[in-house]
Amino acid sequence: MREQLTAIRATATDALNQADTLAALEELRIQYLGKKGELTAVMKGMGKLSAEERPIIGQLANEVRAEIEGALEEKKAALETAAADAKILSETIDVTMPGRRSTKGKKHPLTTVLDDLKDIFIGMGFTIAEGPEVELDYYNFEALNIPKDHPARDTQDTFYIDENVVLRSQTSPVQVRVMEQQKPPIRIIAPGRVYRSDAVDATHSPVFHQIEGLVVDKGITMADLKGTLEVFVKKLYGENTRMRFRPHHFPFTEPSAEVDISCFNCGGEGCRICKGEGWIEILGCGMVHPKVLSGCGIDPEEYSGFAFGIGLERTTMFRYGIDDLRLYFENDIRFLEQF
Numbered sequence: 001m002r003e004q005l006t007a008i009r010a011t012a013t014d015a016l017n018q019a020d021t022l023a024a025l026e027e028l029r030i031q032y033l034g035k036k037g038e039l040t041a042v043m044k045g046m047g048k049l050s051a052e053e054r055p056i057i058g059q060l061a062n063e064v065r066a067e068i069e070g071a072l073e074e075k076k077a078a079l080e081t082a083a084a085d086a087k088i089l090s091e092t093i094d095v096t097m098p099g100r101r102s103t104k105g106k107k108h109p110l111t112t113v114l115d116d117l118k119d120i121f122i123g124m125g126f127t128i129a130e131g132p133e134v135e136l137d138y139y140n141f142e143a144l145n146i147p148k149d150h151p152a153r154d155t156q157d158t159f160y161i162d163e164n165v166v167l168r169s170q171t172s173p174v175q176v177r178v179m180e181q182q183k184p185p186i187r188i189i190a191p192g193r194v195y196r197s198d199a200v201d202a203t204h205s206p207v208f209h210q211i212e213g214l215v216v217d218k219g220i221t222m223a224d225l226k227g228t229l230e231v232f233v234k235k236l237y238g239e240n241t242r243m244r245f246r247p248h249h250f251p252f253t254e255p256s257a258e259v260d261i262s263c264f265n266c267g268g269e270g271c272r273i274c275k276g277e278g279w280i281e282i283l284g285c286g287m288v289h290p291k292v293l294s295g296c297g298i299d300p301e302e303y304s305g306f307a308f309g310i311g312l313e314r315t316t317m318f319r320y321g322i323d324d325l326r327l328y329f330e331n332d333i334r335f336l337e338q339f
């Protein structure tokens, strides 16, 4: 039995040394230490030994068992470490490699300024109205006191779908649509795209944007118009901005005016942006013409109102010092990323 144990010790140690996978180790464990294993078989036979031999062989058997168990543990740990190392090596990442940059979009400058403008007017109790871009000649011109042969049509030549349908040349038709639907008090702004058959240059585009404003109620005067625009101008261009009204003519307002602001760049001294004037024209406005009111079923004896129209492209140009309107529509990232 002693020889048997010594042989087991030798072959087991050898086999363990050569085992190179965890599965192979497990097989060896079963082979030697399992219920039907070689060492187990020897130990089961110990009952046949004499009383003197039993403790000696028993001790040896225990030693061999402990040795095999120890060697198994050691080898197992070594194999596991090797496996973990191999895994780490195969998954190595180069932390110095630059990451993939995700491109984040942002608002177009026209959208930013339009959003600011909406906030300002909503803050003064206005709501947002909308109207169609493909508009009836009636709303775009006729109902705004611009009959077929009126010279004002020349400055707003647009694209005709047919004799009675045009691409709207201004957002003013929304005034009429709102007044037809809604009785005073009315307080709306109507931002939107407008069209004119203009050739493209630094200050003209066949497509651009306006923000129309309309207030109708009892007792509305030019002072309300001026006060409202003053708040708007100071919020958009700064508290120190001055404003002036210049008499003008629009067929759908009476009296009419154009509004200039003191140049935000030079403060009124005269510079390249205001072309030496010190003032910059920013919008058209006036008191809603009685004919327009009554055409919409609103009695001009009872109600009065004011209206204004702001060009979004111009307003945005002044806000950021942009000198060519074509940049808005060219989609050049180098331009757009600056805002």
Ligand code: DAH
Residues within 6 Å of the ligand: 169, 170, 171, 172, 212, 213, 250, 252, 253, 283, 284, 285, 286, 287, 306, 307, 308, 309, 310
């Ligand atoms: N619709 C005018 C234009 O495109 C701008 C304008 C002027 C709008 C006076 C108004 C207004 O509402 O009262 O030139």
